[in-house]
Amino acid sequence: xxxLLIFFLxxxxxxxxxxxxxxxxxxxxxxxxDPAASDTLPETSGTTKDTEKPTETDDPGxxxxxxxxxxxxEPETEPATEPVKETEPAPETDPPIPDDEPTxxxxxxxxxxxxxxxxxxxxxxxxxxxxxxxxxxSDLQRANAVWLDGGEGGILMIGIDCVGLSSDVVNEIRxxxxxxxxxxxxxxxxxxxxxxHAGIDTLGLWGPTGIDGKNKDFMExxxxxxxxxxxxxxxxxxxxxxxxxxxxxxxxxxDSRNPKCFDPNLYQLRFQPKEExxxxxxxxxxxxxxxxxxxxxxVSRDYPGVLIDTVEEKTGDKGIFFPGAIGxxxxxxxxxxxxFSGDDAVKNRDLTGKRLAEYALSINNETVVAPSAAVSTxxxxxxLDNIVFQxxxxxxxxxxxxxxxxxxxxxxxxxxxxxxxxxKLAIGLLPCELTPELALGGSALKKSDPEPLNGIAAEAxxxxxxxxxLCNDEMGYVIPPSQFLLNPDAPYIDRIKDExxxxxxxxxxxxxxxxxxAIAEAFRKAIGA
Amino acid sequence: xxxxxxRRLAFAVGTALLLTxxxxxxxxxxxxxxxxxxxxxxxxxxAKELLAxxxxxxxxxxxxxxxxxxxxxxxxxxxxxxxxxxxxxxxxFVFVLYLILCLxxxxxAFLFTVLFSKxxxxxxxxxxxxxLRLISNGLLDRM
Numbered sequence: 001x002x003x004l005l006i007f008f009l010x011x012x013x014x015x016x017x018x019x020x021x022x023x024x025x026x027x028x029x030x031x032x033x034d035p036a037a038s039d040t041l042p043e044t045s046g047t048t049k050d051t052e053k054p055t056e057t058d059d060p061g062x063x064x065x066x067x068x069x070x071x072x073x074e075p076e077t078e079p080a081t082e083p084v085k086e087t088e089p090a091p092e093t094d095p096p097i098p099d100d101e102p103t104x105x106x107x108x109x110x111x112x113x114x115x116x117x118x119x120x121x122x123x124x125x126x127x128x129x130x131x132x133x134x135x136x137x138s139d140l141q142r143a144n145a146v147w148l149d150g151g152e153g154g155i156l157m158i159g160i161d162c163v164g165l166s167s168d169v170v171n172e173i174r175x176x177x178x179x180x181x182x183x184x185x186x187x188x189x190x191x192x193x194x195x196x197h198a199g200i201d202t203l204g205l206w207g208p209t210g211i212d213g214k215n216k217d218f219m220e221x222x223x224x225x226x227x228x229x230x231x232x233x234x235x236x237x238x239x240x241x242x243x244x245x246x247x248x249x250x251x252x253x254x255d256s257r258n259p260k261c262f263d264p265n266l267y268q269l270r271f272q273p274k275e276e277x278x279x280x281x282x283x284x285x286x287x288x289x290x291x292x293x294x295x296x297x298x299v300s301r302d303y304p305g306v307l308i309d310t311v312e313e314k315t316g317d318k319g320i321f322f323p324g325a326i327g328x329x330x331x332x333x334x335x336x337x338x339x340f341s342g343d344d345a346v347k348n349r350d351l352t353g354k355r356l357a358e359y360a361l362s363i364n365n366e367t368v369v370a371p372s373a374a375v376s377t378x379x380x381x382x383x384l385d386n387i388v389f390q391x392x393x394x395x396x397x398x399x400x401x402x403x404x405x406x407x408x409x410x411x412x413x414x415x416x417x418x419x420x421x422x423x424k425l426a427i428g429l430l431p432c433e434l435t436p437e438l439a440l441g442g443s444a445l446k447k448s449d450p451e452p453l454n455g456i457a458a459e460a461x462x463x464x465x466x467x468x469x470l471c472n473d474e475m476g477y478v479i480p481p482s483q484f485l486l487n488p489d490a491p492y493i494d495r496i497k498d499e500x501x502x503x504x505x506x507x508x509x510x511x512x513x514x515x516x517x518a519i520a521e522a523f524r525k526a527i528g529a
Numbered sequence: 530x531x532x533x534x535x536r537r538l539a540f541a542v543g544t545a546l547l548l549t550x551x552x553x554x555x556x557x558x559x560x561x562x563x564x565x566x567x568x569x570x571x572x573x574x575x576a577k578e579l580l581a582x583x584x585x586x587x588x589x590x591x592x593x594x595x596x597x598x599x600x601x602x603x604x605x606x607x608x609x610x611x612x613x614x615x616x617x618x619x620x621x622f623v624f625v626l627y628l629i630l631c632l633x634x635x636x637x638a639f640l641f642t643v644l645f646s647k648x649x650x651x652x653x654x655x656x657x658x659x660x661l662r663l664i665s666n667g668l669l670d671r672m
Contacts, residue, residue: 022611105620209575387659391579395586402650409649490663 006071037086094241094272099112103239105154106271108280108318109232111225112140113161115200115299116217124206124213126163127197131208134200135297138346139156139305141199143222144320145229146280147237148420150373155286155420156227156233157282157468159295159320161301162202164193166399166475167415167431169202169223176227185235188375190418191226192471195323195425196291197347198300203474204397208226212397240273244425245366247359252352253287255330258502259444261437262286266359267466270317272365279317283307283360286324286436288331291352292345293338294340301345303332306353312427322468327477328435328506374421380522381412382475385512386492389413389476400473402493413511417519419526424463425525430519432518435506438480438516439467446482450520460529474516477506484513555635565640576664583656586648 059203097103115123115137122132140163148155158173170191174181175187193202200218207213246265255262267284289302301308308319335351368395384402390411392398404411418429428439434453437444441452457465485504487496495505571579644654 209578237631387656390651390659391656393649394653394656395582404650405647405655411655493663529580 002295011325029151055143060476061174067303070444071494073526095490097195097241097272097274101241102151102371103274104242104271105147105149105237105239106242106273106280107235108278108320109145109229109234110148111143111229111232111238113143113218113225114221115140116215116221119215119217121215121217122207123215123218124201124287124300125297126199126201126203126206126213127263127290128206130206130213130295132206132297136299137297138198138300138349141196141222141299141301142305143225143229144308144318145226145233146282146320147230147233148373149237150371150422152354152372152374153185154228154234154237155373155375156189157188157320157322158191158230158320160191160193160202160222160226161196162193162199162304163195163206164203165191166203167401167473168399169219170472173223173226173230176223177230180231180234186234187291187417188298188377188420189230190472192429192468193474194301194304194321194325195289195433195470196300196302196304197288197294198292198296198298198302198367200299204399205392207397210391210395212395215291215399217289229239236271238277239274240271240279242369243270244268244369245270247363247365249285249356249359252332252355252359253330254333255436256331257506258500259442261328261435261440261442261444262330263436263440266356266363268360268363268366271367279315281311281315281317281319281360282322283319284322284324285356286326286330286467288326288329290324291332291334291349293334293340293348295340296345298345300349302349303349303353304354306350307360310354314357314361322466323470324428324467325434325436325439326469327433328437328479330436344502368424370423372423375418376421376526376528377418378522378526379416380518382511382518383413384411384413385514386476386510388508389511393473400475413475415475417522417526418472419523421462421527425466426457426464427466427468428457428523428527429468429471430478430523431471432475432478432515432519433469434467434478434519435480435483435516438478438520439465444478448482449480450517453520453523456520456524456529458526460527462527470514475511476509478515478519479506479510479513480516481513484510510516535575548628548635549636555639559639572664576660579660583653587643 002261053440104439117133123135124130125132143158143160145158147155156177173191174189177186178188181189181403200211200215201207202219202222204212204214216501246267248264249266253262253264263286269282269284271280271282273279283304287302287303290301291303292298304321308321332352334348335355336348340348381403386406389398391401394401399510401414402411403414415431420427420429437452438450439453441455445452453467454465482505484507485496485498486492486507487494490506495503495508498505570580572580642659645652
C-alpha cells in the first residue's frame with residue numbers, strides 16, 4: 001500500500017512538472033524578413049510614435065519602406081526576437097528568393113590603409129589637438145566599398161575610416177576609377193569619411209599651426225586602398241534582395257549642444273544574396289565616431305569598426321558604416337566613467353561598438369526594398385566667411401574648391417550634394433556635418449532657418465530620408481542661421497558663449513552662416529522638390 | 530645718327546634685360562628671407578608662426594617670376610623716354626634717375642604681384658587683411 005502511495009505521489013509530481021513546462025514555440029515569421037510590410041517609416045522629428053505590427057502579404061518586394069519605430073516609447077508590438085546574446089549565433093531565417101523576383105546587384109570590397117613604415121613626414125592624429133603624433137595602432141583604418149545597382153547603373157559608395165576628405169582627394173580617387181566607371185557603366189562614385197577621431201590626419205588641419213598635417217605617403221596608401229576596395233566591390237557583386245530596417249538605440253547618444261535634437265535610430269540596409277554567400281549590411285547612424293575621446297593617440301576606426309567586426313563575427317555579413325547628421329554635436333555616451341585612463345579608451349570603444357551591434361542584430365522590422373536606385377547630383381557654392389579656412393586654403397592645406405576673390409574680396413566654397421533615390425527612400429549625401437534639427441525640423445528652427453530636409457523630402461514624395469554626412473567633401477559644421485554666433489573680436493578663431501552659457505564651438509569650424517540655406521537649396525534641387 | 534640710335538636702343542634693351550633679371554632674383558631673395566625677417570617683427574610668437582608659412586607658400590607658388598610682368602609694363606614707358614632722349618651732358622644724370630625709377634617700379638611691381646596674385650585661389654591681401662586685424666587686437670593665441 002505504502003509503495004502504491006509513493007508511486008502515485010511520484011507520478012503526480014512528474015505529471016505536474018510536465019504541465020508547468022513551456023508550451024512548444026509557435027512558428028513565427030523569421031525575424032527581419034517580413035516581405036512587403038505596408039507600414040512606412042515615421043518622420044524622425046524626435047517625437048514618439050507608436051510601432052505598428054507589420055502586416056503579411058504574399059507579394060515580396062512591393063514596399064520599399066520599413067515599419068515605424070518609436071523614438072522614445074516601447075513598441076506596442078511584441079518583438080520578433082530578443083537582442084542577440086554574445087553566445088548565440090544569429091539565426092539564418094531569410095526566405096529564399098524566387099527566380100522571378102527582381103533583384104538588386106550588390107558587391108562589397110574592403111582594404112586596410114597601411115601606415116607607411118618609412119616616411120619623411122610625421123603622422124598626426126586628427127580630431128582634437130594640433131601637432132599630436134600617433135603613439136601606436138589599435139586597429140588599422142580601412143577603405144570599405146559597396147556597389148549598389150537596382151538596374152539603372154551601379155552606384156559606388158566608398159567609406160574611408162578617417163576624419164574627413166576634401167574634394168580634391170575625392171576627385172583623385174574618382175580619377176583612379178575612371179576605367180572601372182567606363183567598363184561597368186557606373187553612374188556615381190561617392191567617397192565619404194566615417195569621421196573617426198582616432199585616425200591619421202587626412203584634412204591637414206591637425207599639424208602644427210600653418211603646417212599641413214597630412215602625410216603624403218599615407219594619403220597615397222589611402223587613395224590606393226579606396227580604389228582597390230571599389231574594384232573588389234564591383235568584382236564581388238551578386239544578385240539578391242535588399243531589406244530596410246531600423247531600431248531605436250535608446251540612450252546610446254548624447255547631444256552636447258542645445259537644443260537637444262537627434263535621430264536615435266540605427267538604420268540598416270541588409271543585402272541577402274540569392275545564391276549562397278555572405279550578405280552585406282549598410283549601417284546608418286548619427287553619432288560622432290569619437291568614443292575613444294580626446295586623449296587617445298592610438299589609431300583606430302573607433303566604434304564603427306567594432307560594430308562591423310562584431311556583426312560579421314555573428315552573422316558572416318560584411319558591413320559598412322555611414323555617419324548621419326552628427327553636427328551640433330552628436331556623439332555616443334561614455335559606457336565607462338570619464339575621464340579615461342590607461343586602456344579605458346579602447347574599452348569604451350569596444351563597449352560602444354558591441355552595444356550598437358546588439359541593436360543592429362535585434363532589428364526585427366525589416367521590409368523588402370524593390371530594386372531601383374537613381375542618383376541626382378547638384379553643384380553649389382557658399383560664401384566663404386571663415387578666415388581660418390581662407391588661410392589654410394592659401395597655404396594649400398585645405399583641398400576644397402574655392403572661387404572668387406574679386407575686388408569685393410568675396411570668396412565662395414564650391415561643393416556638391418547628391419541624393420540617391422530608392423523607391424520611397426531617399427539617401428542624402430551631404431558634404432558636411434549637419435546639425436540634426438536642420439533635417440528633423442521641430443521647434444528648434446526659427447523663421448530665418450531653412451526648411452528641414454525631411455520636409456523637403458516629403459514634398460518630393462519620399463517617405464523616408466537617410467543622411468550620409470562628410471560625403472564627397474568636408475565643409476565643416478552646418479548650423480541654423482538663427483543659432484549662428486561668432487566671437488566679434490576673433491571670428492572663427494575664438495569661440496563664444498551666448499547669454500544662456502551655450503558654447504558656440506561649431507561656428508569656428510563652419511564655412512559661414514549661409515551654408516545651411518545653401519545646403520537646403522541644393523538638396524531641394526537634387527531631390528526634385 | 531642712325532648708329533647712335535641703334536646704340537642707344539641696344540643699350541636700353543640690354544639695361545632692361547639686366548634689370549628684369551635683377552628683379553626676379555631680388556624677388557626670390559626677398560621672399561626667401563622675408564619669412565626669417567618676420568621673426569624680427571614686434572608681434573607675438575603665435576602671430577609669427579602664422580605669418581611665416583605664408584611666405585614659404587609664396588616661394589612654393591613661384592610668385593617671384595610673376596613680378597616680371599608688371600615690372601616690364603612699367604619699364605616700357607621709361608625705355609621709350611630713354612630712347613627718345615637726345616645727346617647731351619644731361620644723359621648720365623638722366624640714366625641714374627632712370628635706374629632709381631626702375632628700382633621703385635621693381636618694388637611696386639613686387640608688392641602688387643605678391644599681394645594680389647591668387648595662390649590656391651586666395652589672394653594674400655585678403656588673408657593678411659584678416660590676420661593683421663587680429664594681430665593688432667592681440668588676439669592670435671590659437672588658430
